Amino acid sequence: MTAEPAAAVRPRNRRQLIVEAGATVFSERGYHAASMEEIAAGVGITAAALYRHFPNKYALFAECANVMVDRLVAALGEVPADAALAEVLAAVTRVTVAHRGAGGVYRWEARYLNREDRRVLKGKFAHVVERVAEVVRREYPWPDEHLRAVAALGAIGSITMHHNSIARRRVEDLLRASALRVAAADPSAALADARVVELPARPQPRTRRSEILAAAIPLFERDGFTAVTNGMIADAVGLAPSGLYRYFPGKADILAAACLQAAGLLAQAVEHNLRGVTDPHDALTALTATYVAYSFEHNALTSVADAEIVGLPAGLRRPLVVAQREHIAVWEQYLRQARPGLDARQARVLVHAGFGVVVEAGRRLRWRNSPEHRAAVAALLVNALDL
Structure with missing residues (x-):
């Protein structure tokens, strides 16, 4: 007697898988060129199944746009308040490099999010910048700490904008050191x-x-x-x-x-x-x-x-x-x-x-x-x- 094949089990984290796939497709193709069918295929489901989780492409995009910054906020929340700048930037670098394929979504947030969603997202990014700027001001107390903070974050975030192949540990070391030098500049x-x-x-x-x-x-x-x-x-x-x-x-x-x-x-x-x-x-x-x-x-x-x-x-x-x-x-x-x-x-x-x-x-x-x-x-x- 041959056993019946087991029914496919829906993964409990399917929504998360959809967001991960969506962020990657949006990053690589742009908001308008990306399709729900392509995103669904990346998860191994039909477009109809995807629409059970998100009513339209905008709703998915809005959630994808928050993924990277939410991870950064969470990672910085685990860093002690008195941590050195090197430790703070290391946390940012680890998250950014680990999810570099999905990080490019932020390129389009200003254009394609509605006003309220854009306001919320900007508030989260402002929190990340302020957290870095606080430590920059403490360790390198000369003017323009916010400029140096956003520039340091720009050095790290650059990894989401290109596809150069390089070992993860090596690129983390390069970007963290580069960001530290930027933060220390006058x-x-x-x-x-x-x-x-x-x-x-x-x-x-x-x-x-x-x-x-x-x-x-x-x-x-x-x-x-x-x-x-x-x-x-x-x-x-x-x-x-x-x-x-x-x-x-x-x-x-x-x-x-x-x-x-x-x-x-x-x-x-x-x-x-x-x-x-x-x-x-x-x-x-x-x-x-x-x-x-x-x-x-x-x-x-x-x-x-x-x-x-x-x-x-x-x-x-x-x-x-x-x-x-x-x-x-x-x-x-x-x-x-x-x-x-x-x-x-x-x-x-x-x-x-x-x-x-x-x-x-x-x-x-x-x-x-x-x-x-x-x-x-x-x-x-x-x-x-x-x-």
Whole structure:
């Protein structure tokens, strides 16, 4: 007699499994490109079964957006109040690295959460920042402890924004040490040593195509890529919506073209400011000043690109990824010359950590473009790289 096959047992943590799978898909695909069917398949259930736990994609996304910060709050709650900064940052690093695949969701929270959900999430992040800032102020009592705290967290959080393969313990050590150096920096003393760099002039919108690019990015930043319609872009440049198709096949092509244009400006700036520089430390100083100046000058485009490129079709995304990799390769080359003990993967992790510092510090400063702000952020980036 043959035994009947055992009925499938529903796991008790199915909701948690759905949230984990959802956070990963949202991180990798973007909010709008992700589908409930794809998330359900990642858990091994049907979409109908998924809807028994979440009524719609937004409800799942809202819960996914809180996963990382809830883990950070819980981890910091277990750290003694009098713990050293190294211990506090170690707790943040362990959680972030362990869940790096799902951590990118926070890129979209500002655009796609409703006002109340966004307020709650920001409150949780503010708690994490305040906890770190308290210890930074105690151990390194010079100005701008909150700026240094968010920059240190940006160095750690950078691991959620790329896919470099590196051993978990090794990357934890790299990111914790980088964040400690950032927290210990004194950005207020950096202006005297600030390097002046030149950026290419912004392209003047002299053609319809360039007018469309110039008009679309502020709309994408304000409303989010998906919420902006062709009609809104056309209206901004005085065209009928059908007129856009004479210049671009679709809205995604406008975003991709604007990002490629900006990547070209950055490449030109790097080439110009590295001309004649041979010492690797001098080259990294020039790269730092150039990248920071570029980030402040083009903050609207870079914020849109960070949030939206992941959702572009592969054919449009590929040239942008290639441009980014080429830029990172320049940093990696000089960083390994300046710090010969680093291998290629370690160098790339640190370069991304530096970029994470710029993003979070720039946001903290509301991208107000002044010599003082650029010098402060450049000093934090240099400390992230340990130069």
